[in-house]
Amino acid sequence: MRSIEYSQKDILIFNGVINLIKGGANPYLITVSEIAASAGVGKGTIYDYFESKEEVIKKAILFNFNNEIDYFYKKIATKKGFKEKYYEIFNSIVENLQNKFSTVNILMTLGKLPEFHISEKQDSCEFNKHILRIQAIIDDLLVSGYKEGIIKKIESQYYQNMVIKSSLFSFTNYMSMQMIYKETSVKEAMDAAYKIVIKSLN
Amino acid sequence: MRSIEYSQKDILIFNGVINLIKGGANPYLITVSEIAASAGVGKGTIYDYFESKEEVIKKAILFNFNNEIDYFYKKIATKKGFKEKYYEIFNSIVENLQNKFSTVNILMTLGKLPEFHISEKQDSCEFNKHILRIQAIIDDLLVSGYKEGIIKKIESQYYQNMVIKSSLFSFTNYMSMQMIYKETSVKEAMDAAYKIVIKSLN
Amino acid sequence: MRSIEYSQKDILIFNGVINLIKGGANPYLITVSEIAASAGVGKGTIYDYFESKEEVIKKAILFNFNNEIDYFYKKIATKKGFKEKYYEIFNSIVENLQNKFSTVNILMTLGKLPEFHISEKQDSCEFNKHILRIQAIIDDLLVSGYKEGIIKKIESQYYQNMVIKSSLFSFTNYMSMQMIYKETSVKEAMDAAYKIVIKSLN
């Protein structure tokens, strides 16, 4: 379960990348100079800690995913009931919306994003860890649902999973495309997403 | 309703781009030389028809969206019943899956993809047209559902919309992440997605 | 004395070049497309009549020089007295000023301009012809001066020549740098240039 341990300098550089991306930069178009400036280090320093630009950006994104999932997980764990947990996720999504490469995006595309050359074995492994952690969040949610009798019929594991993901997708889609859903309020979007779960799993 | 008219050479070049992307190339990393080679024209020719590399790629992607939506729309129109239409969409998704920038992706991310600098007015307008056409497909589907009494309760327009999108998302997600859903067959994934609609809209 | 004979199409193309230059274009930066457009012919046509872009521009400039010197010569010949001829030259310079590659410029730089690769023998020969024709104008002027007793002392041929050129230079310089000679009127500049001749050759 232990993640790769990163040095303070590693993290400093990651934050440089993350801030660029959160500021709207396209990961594919970021330059080393930009990273160095954003991280407040020299360009050469980056090569003292990483092999290539690709590696820095890839690892920075994965590092950020990890952190955001942690944060997400903890926030949801503080809530007790199914509905409270669910709406806590909605709130996190709202909070997270600015970040183009945020956990929100993981949940939405569920793994489509880190296409940043997931070729090597190590990356693929890292990536799988993320999927498992997202799965854990969903499982936690489902367990709460069972306990409270909100999720009654015992559908297949796959179906239950997909209902949750789909429902969350619907809210994420609302948030990221708000401009085309002008007549719907955030509250209504949350309620609609929640209704999808309730009806589908009942 | 009429889209921008393109010359044969424009389309030849677009196909060069589209084939690269379908072959797995990242739109942000494609070079002009690659486009030229893929289209079977000289590098200079591309600049006789377009202002810049960015313009070619952006327009090629939008052109392809347009075509795929057309194809999608026509395929679905051939089917009569709600369920048949729905499963026709599933089939199209299966068919389409190779294309990273396919209609499937539009439907899934519903507009998140063409982030390829949709800043200028013209692009934004083009983009809106796509959203409207996707909406038309969804509306067509809903109408069939009403007629057949499959969609009974009159929920909000927004909710109905989101149910369809979420359900389609679930199948698209299955297809694009098949490696993590090894115990679930394509048929089961379709049925699960269909069940989400039926339960949510009933 | 007979100049190269040019076809109508040659001349059409030359005028394309000349118009571009008179419009402020830099001869070194003119493109074949621009010439074709300016001449109202196809790009290919230019290559039916000339070997290369360089050749077209070079010949066009020389052709224009020739024409302008002709015109110049004729205008001056219409005047009888030394002073009238001299002021006629001034008037021609004023008239000519817009044209960056005008006879004015020949007179001013006296041959420095057609540096447009005067390497081949033929060009060099063409170029010499121009110098001779300018010389003829100056000689004609000097003869008038002798006849009228304005040019008294018999200085060396070289000196007399240079006095005329220098004096004309002074006026040309005034015209082309008018912005730095704001307190001096055109009339005063002409008179000053004339005074230089009178005093130097007296």
Add this chain to the structure above:
Amino acid sequence: MRSIEYSQKDILIFNGVINLIKGGANPYLITVSEIAASAGVGKGTIYDYFESKEEVIKKAILFNFNNEIDYFYKKIATKKGFKEKYYEIFNSIVENLQNKFSTVNILMTLGKLPEFHISEKQDSCEFNKHILRIQAIIDDLLVSGYKEGIIKKIESQYYQNMVIKSSLFSFTNYMSMQMIYKETSVKEAMDAAYKIVIKSLN
């Protein structure tokens, strides 16, 4: 009075450009590769110090003008009498003749040369400084002439100015067109130019 301060690398690159031009290259046809090779730096280095090829060449020419005028000014200042100063200018012109873009050329065309797109304000300002410095040289010369009583009659400022410029033009023209003045020696050309001043300003 202080000019833009340039770094050592800037100057290294400028010298690359200047050497090419002094070697006969046409400023409009110089390539970045040539500049890099001539300056002994990598192509990329040029872009670390300048925005574009145009900027390098333009600034290099202005830089060179500045230096040559300095040199010119100092050389003339070492001489005391009017005639000695005047002949010192002639000597500088002889010395300078190789350089196509030398001070000689400034003096001759008096500002026509840096047509290298002097459009922006900063360039225009730089350029004005050059004109003022040339003017200072001429003024210095005129003062010497007054003191020695060589320049007697008090003609207009403009006239005196133009006499000097015209006279210098005559010698510069001799030097740059020596091939057409084969019967005249350098000494004779100097004497003729000097005679123009003496007679015109007396």
Add this chain to the structure above:
DNA sequence: TATGAATGAGTTTTCATTCAT
């Protein structure tokens, strides 16, 4: 004969990476 679409050689420019300090 006249054309302009097509080309690719040759430019300008960028930027990941290195390495002397």
Add this chain to the structure above:
DNA sequence: AATGAATGAAAACTCATTCAT
């Protein structure tokens, strides 16, 4: 250990020239 100046390979882009029509 940290830097950023320097580099050149590789990219975008231009345009003289060709050639099928």
